[in-house]
Amino acid sequence: MTNKQTIDRRGSRLDPGTVVRAALELLDEQGLEAISMRAVANRLGVRMNTVVWHVKTKTRLLELMADSIAGEIALGGLPGSPDERARELARRYRRVLLAHRDGAALVAGTYAAEPHTLRYAETLVRALLDGGAAERQAAWTAWSIVYLTLGLAQEEQAAPAQGLEGRLTDAVSETSHPSLYRVLDHFDARSFDERFEFGLHALLTGAGPVGGAAGG
Structure with missing residues (x-):
């Protein structure tokens, strides 16, 4: 059938x-x-x-689809540590985006203030607040985590088979772009897991009461 x-x-x-x-x-x-x-x-x-x-409307359909994807994020069994809870929430978000073809592009193109999406946002912001972030820090860090996750997942789903580094090698030389040339080996489009964890660590390190700029 x-x-x-x-x-x-x-x-x-x-x-x-x-x-x-x-x-x-x-x-x-x-x-x-x-x-x-x-x-x-x-x-x-x-x-x-x-x-x-x-x-x-189609716009409304896409919003409901995005919220349905958010509803696939498991919110139970999270770590007790606020920092690890926030990391795990971001990882689970990324997994559900990647589980759907063009999932990140779909969600990135909507503003779905819907039940599943809000439930996820509430859980993420609560983890950040529990970790000692001030209100503005928690809100902006949550946004930043969402943007990082969406952007990298969208890139991963659209990445050409040969990878970004192959294109850069053809376009970048020591003479034309000396700084890019120095770091060329690290522009590996296939290192999505590592780049995601790097970005997540950078965001959360600056989100706590010591790391980031204070703001209420």
Whole structure:
């Protein structure tokens, strides 16, 4: 039985959750560019107006998809240490983004102030506050962690097979860009895990009451 057949095709039985699940299946199979109201309707075997009735606009559909992805982040079993809790939350966020084709690009293009997204943000900010960060530090560090995670995951999902360093080698020389040339060996687009952990460590080291600039 195909994925399309597993979803009830009768518009009267559809709900926003069913539409979002169909859209996420389409995302995983064909990528973000394939998402449209008509494509989701075709997948469900209903008229496009039926999909519009439940999710209103494509923008709203993408917001609900982004929130559904956030809902896949497990918030139980977190470390007791605030610092390790924040690190683990960021790692779990990255994993769910990478679990969906173009997942990072989808989420980065939305502003989903929705239940799952807010629940994750609440848990992350609480970890930072518990670690001693002032209010502004906690808010801005949370934003920075989200931006780091989204940006690096988006790069990883879009990275060419030959890697960034191959392109740089052709474009950079000791004469034309001496500083870049010195560090060229470290521009390895495949070192996503290491670069993520490096950035996360840098952000959290500066987030505590000693490391960062104070702000209430």
